[in-house]
Amino acid sequence: MYKRVLLKLSGEALSGEGGKGFSEKMLTYLVNEIQKIHSLNIKLGIVIGAGNIFRGKELKDFRIQMADQLGMLGTVINSLYLKNVFEKKGIKSIVVSPIVNLPSVMPLKYDFIEQYFEAGYIVLFGGGTSNPLFTTDTAAALRAIEMNADILVKATKVDGIYNKDPKLFEDAKKYDIITYEQAIKEQIKVMDTEAFSICEKNNLSILIINFFKEGNLLKAIEGENIGTKVNY
Ligand SMILES: Nc1ncnc2c1ncn2[C@@H]1O[C@H](COP(=O)(O)OP(=O)(O)O)[C@@H](O)[C@H]1O
Numbered sequence: 001m002y003k004r005v006l007l008k009l010s011g012e013a014l015s016g017e018g019g020k021g022f023s024e025k026m027l028t029y030l031v032n033e034i035q036k037i038h039s040l041n042i043k044l045g046i047v048i049g050a051g052n053i054f055r056g057k058e059l060k061d062f063r064i065q066m067a068d069q070l071g072m073l074g075t076v077i078n079s080l081y082l083k084n085v086f087e088k089k090g091i092k093s094i095v096v097s098p099i100v101n102l103p104s105v106m107p108l109k110y111d112f113i114e115q116y117f118e119a120g121y122i123v124l125f126g127g128g129t130s131n132p133l134f135t136t137d138t139a140a141a142l143r144a145i146e147m148n149a150d151i152l153v154k155a156t157k158v159d160g161i162y163n164k165d166p167k168l169f170e171d172a173k174k175y176d177i178i179t180y181e182q183a184i185k186e187q188i189k190v191m192d193t194e195a196f197s198i199c200e201k202n203n204l205s206i207l208i209i210n211f212f213k214e215g216n217l218l219k220a221i222e223g224e225n226i227g228t229k230v231n232y
């Protein structure tokens, strides 16, 4: 079983696949899935995207660096939203972000993060990498290394990595395991090359799993190979 986990969730985990905003049904589902792993006493960090609010590249009339700042703020909104949802269910969490100064947002300080974990908090890392032109996949890779995670779990809307996009090609074939070298060479689009590269350099594996299948997150943390594992 993995003991220190960085979980990357798409903003769509809050809205439902392809949706915008926040869905009560999805939030209930999400909290139930998190509760299952939180009860295992693992150290859990979460990076959440903002696809349910803004993705920079969706704002066509904006300069990309402006649009991306809205996206990054969206990840802080989602982190705070999630903190509130967790709180109502008795799950302790703390929002950490280098990009905003708000009463409920802590600055990113490595020493404090360890203390939050020791005190049983889930750490919600908001604000992405704090730079435009990146995505939350890359932020997840950075935070995973920084928190010394033993796995990065990307919980998304496909059940792993295929030889081509399974949403576009019916005959796509799934990999159970793939190396970073192969994923980068084949230009696999399920995750940014930057994220793959950071994890490869720092000897951290990634698990790609389908978030929308009940029980998957728990199975992944328990070490079951239900998606695709990207190995260094
Ligand atoms: N080779 C591939 N294997 C799996 N998924 C792929 C592949 N190429 C493209 N995709 C697409 O990547 C998408 C997941 O990535 P992304 O949209 O960045 O997810 P998220 O919003 O969860 O970060 C899926 O919708 C899938 O259609």
Ligand SMILES: O=c1ccn([C@@H]2O[C@H](COP(=O)(O)OP(=O)(O)O)[C@@H](O)[C@H]2O)c(=O)[nH]1
Pocket (backbone or CB within 6 Å): 009, 010, 011, 012, 048, 049, 050, 051, 052, 054, 055, 056, 057, 067, 068, 069, 070, 071, 072, 074, 075, 127, 128, 129, 130, 131, 132, 133, 134, 135, 136, 137, 138, 139
């Ligand atoms: O380091 C980062 C992380 C995110 N973003 C912006 O925030 C948006 C939301 O993140 P992402 O697209 O990764 O969200 P997801 O698809 O996972 O919901 C991105 O599209 C970017 O516009 C950014 O500029 N820098």
